[in-house]
Amino acid sequence: MTSIPLPSSLPRPPDELGRLERTWKTPAGWRFFSTVNNTNIGLLYIGTALLFFLLAGVLGLLMRVQLAVPDNTLLGAGTYNQVFTMHGTVMMFLFAIPVVEAIAVYLLPGMLGARDLPFPRLSAYAYWAYAIGGLAFFCTLFVGLAPDGGWFMYPPLTSTAYSPGMNADFWLLGIGFIEISAIAGAIELIVGILFTRAPGMTLARMPVYAWSMLVVGVMIVFAFPAIIAGTALLELERAFDWPFFIAERGGDPVLWQHLFWFFGHPEVYIIFLPAAGMVSTMIPTIAGQRLVGQRMVVIALVAVGFFSFALWAHHMFTAGLGLLSMAFVSAASMAVAVPTAIQVFAWIATLWKGTVRINGPTLFLLGFMFIFVLGGLTGVMVALVPFDWQAHDTYFIVAHLHYVLIGGMVFPVFAAMYYWIPLINGHALSERLARWVFGLMFVGFNVAFFPMHLTGLLGMPRRVYTYAPDLGWTGLNMASTVGAFIFAAGVLLFCVDAARTLKKAARRPGNPWNASTLEWLHSEDYATRSIPDIGSDYPLWDRPEMMEEVEAGRHWLPGTATGLRETIATSPVAGRPLYLMIVPGDSWWPLVAAAGTAGFFLLLTVKLHLLAWACGITAIASVIIWLWQSDRPPPLAAARVSDDVVLPVGASGPVSQSWWATVIMLVVDGTVFASFLFAYIHISMRLPVSCPPPNAALPTPVWPLLSCGLLLAGSALMVWARRRLSVEGGQRALRLAVIAAAACMAASFACDMAGQVLAGLDPSAQAWSATIGAMLGYQGLHAVLLLIVAAYLVARSWSGYLTPASRATMDNSALIWHYTTLQGLAFALAVNVMPLLMD
Structure with a gap:
C-alpha cells in the first residue's frame, strides 16, 4: 500500500484529537520527572550532555592556564593529573557519546514518522542512569577522589601498587555503568529504526541520519562490551588481587590496551558518524538540492563502521606489536579515509550544485568540513608507523585528536542546534549572533589547537603539567591558551542566545528551512498528528501538501485506537505495516531503577557494601515491576489504523520488538564474554x-x-x-x-x-x-x-x-x-x- 484515500471516507470518532492529546500529555510539575516520552527525555539528555560539555571545557581552560607559561605553579602535579583525566573522561564518556544518542532520541521518532520509539522507559532509564551517575562521578573532583590515571587508565599505573586510593575505582565502576546506559540507548535506537518507520519508508527511503544512527547502534553493541569487560578485569585486580595486568604473575598490561582500544577507536567513529548523518541531512536543505550520491554516502557510512573495528591497534604502534600486525592496522587506518572522503565529496558536490544560503547552520557546516579534513590528513600521517613512532604521545596527537573530535563532532552539533532548535518552541536562534558565535569558535579553535602540532613536533610530550622555559614551547603554548579562551567566549555567547530563545513563548515550528524530512511535522507530545504514508526519499519536497494532510489526521492512525500510546510497527526492510505497537506510558520506575543502579556502583566504590546492595536490590525490584506492568494482554485483538487497513494489536516471537531487543542484548552479552575469552587466550x-x-x-x-x-x-x-x-x-x-x-x-x-x-x-x-x-x-x-x-x-x-x-x-x-x-x-x-x- 503506497497511499491512503484522501479525504477520509469513514466518519471520524468524536473528540479524536482530544483523546490523542490526553493520552500523550506530558505530566506537569514535579511529575514531569516520571515522563518517558522520547521527545522529553531527548531534551533532558541534550541539556545534560551540554552541561558536561561546559564543565569539561572549564577543566580544559584550567589546563591551558597552567600551560600558558613555563614553571607555572597554579596546579600541582597531582591536581593537574586529576583535571586532565576528568577533562578527557567527561568529554568522551559524558558528552561526546551521550550527546549523539541524545539528539537521536529527540529527532528520530519524528524523522521516522513514528509517535515514539519502542522502549521509552528504557530510554528514560538510560538517561537517568547517565545523569545521576555522571554528576556523582564529576563531583569526585571536589573531594580529591577524581581519577588521575588519564582517560585511558593504562595499567600498571592504575594498578593498586601505583594508585592505591579509590580514584581509579571511581573511574572503573562509574564509567562501566555509564557505558551500560549507552548500550541501553543503542538497543532502543536499533529496534526503533528497524521497526517504527512510517509505512512506505523502505530502507532505501530512510533518511541518511537514521542510517548513520543504525550503523552507530550496531557499532556500540560490538565495541562497548570490550570496555565493560576491561573495567571489570581491572577492578577485580584492584579489589581481589587477580593479576590480569601484572607481568610478574603472568599478566600483561598490553591486554588492557587491546580491550580499551577495541572500544576506543571505533568510539571515534561512533562520535563522527552521527555528526556525518546530521550533515548529510542539513546540507540538502541549505543547498535546496538533493544529496549527491546518496546511496554511496550510505554505503560509505557502513564501510566506515566496518573498517573502524580493524583500527584499534592504531594506538599501539609503540607497544611492541609484530610488524605484520602493524602493517595491517596501518593499511586499514589509511583505507578508512576512502569512505570518509566519499561523504566529504558528496557534501561539496551538493553545495556546488545547489544555491547555498549563508546562515548559522551553513557557517558551522563549512567550518566543520575545513577542520575535519585537516584532522583527517593528520590522521593519515599518524597511521604511518615510522611517523607515529616519532609523534606518539606528543602534543601532535593532542592536536590531531581535537581536530577530529571537535571539528568532526562539536561543529556539526552546533550546526544541528541552530538548525533544529525551532522544533523545541518554534523560535530560531539569532542569525546576527550566530556569525559572532561561529567566528569566535572557529578562530579560537584554530588558534588553540593548530600550534599544538608544532609543539608536538618540537618534542612536547602529552600529560606534562609544566615545562622549562628554554625548550622553545612558551610562545606556542601561550597562543593555544589565548585561542582556548576565544573559543570559550563563542560557546558562552551561544549559551546566552540559546537561553534567550528558549524563554520565548512556544509556537508551532512549521518548516522554517523548507526541509524535506518528517521531523518538521512535529505536533505536541505525540510527534505527529497522524503517521504519514511515505512514497519517496524526500517526502516534504515531493508532496508539499503532506504537512496539511498529516495535521488534519488524514494519514495512518489519526487517533488512539486502544486508548493507550501507540505507533505502527513496520517490516524492517520494506516498511510494510505489521501490527499496532503499544508504547509504555509515563512511570517512576525507570528513575528509581536508574538511581538504584547508580547508587549500587558508587556506594560499592566507597566500600559501603550494605547500602550498595540495598540500592542494587532496589534497582532489580524496580525493573521487575516495570516489566510486569509492560507485558500485559492487549486490550484489543485488532484495530483499524486507516480506512481500509486493520492491524493486529501487538505481536509475539521474532516479529515483536521485544524479541529483537532481547537478541541485541544477548549479542552485547556474548561480546562481553568474548572479551573475557580473548583475555584468557591472550594470557595463555x-x-x-x-x-x-x-x-x-x-x-x-x-x-x-x-x-x-x-x-x-x-x-x-x-x-x-x-x-x-x-x-x-x-x-x-x-x-x-x-x-x-x-x-x-x-x-x-x-x-x-x-x-x-x-x-x-x-x-x-x-x-x-x-x-x-x-x-x-x-x-x-x-x-x-x-x-x-x-x-x-x-x-x-x-x-x-x-x-x-x-x-x-x-x-x-x-x-x-x-x-x-x-x-x-x-x-x-x-x-x-x-x-x-x-x-
Missing part, C-alpha cells in the same frame, strides 16, 4: 612453558561433562515449557518445567565451581587462573539471573499473565536461557579443551 599464549602453567591444573573431565549435560537438559526443559504455554491446562506443567530448568542451571554452575576448586584454581596466584575465574564468575552471574527469571516466570504464570496472547516474557526468557547454555558450553570448551590443543 604468553605462558612461557605450557598451558596450564606448572602451578595450575585442569578439572577432572567428569565435572565439565556433567555441567554441559545439565545445561542442555535445562534448555530442553525450556523448549518444552514454551510448548506447554499453547496447550490448554498446560500452566502447571510449564511451572514445573521452569523450576526444573532452574535447578539444572544451578547444578551446572555448582559442577563448574566444584571442578575448578578441586583442581586447585587460585585466581590470585597467576593471571591464567584469574581469567578462568573471570569467565566462571560471569557464568555464575547468569545462573543467578536465570534463577530470578525462573521465579518471575512462575509468578507470571500463577497470576494468569503468561498466556498465548501475552507470551513475550516466555519467549524472551527462553532466548536468555539458551544463550546461557551456549555460553556455558563455550566456557567448558575453552577451559578444558583449548589447553590440550595448545600444549
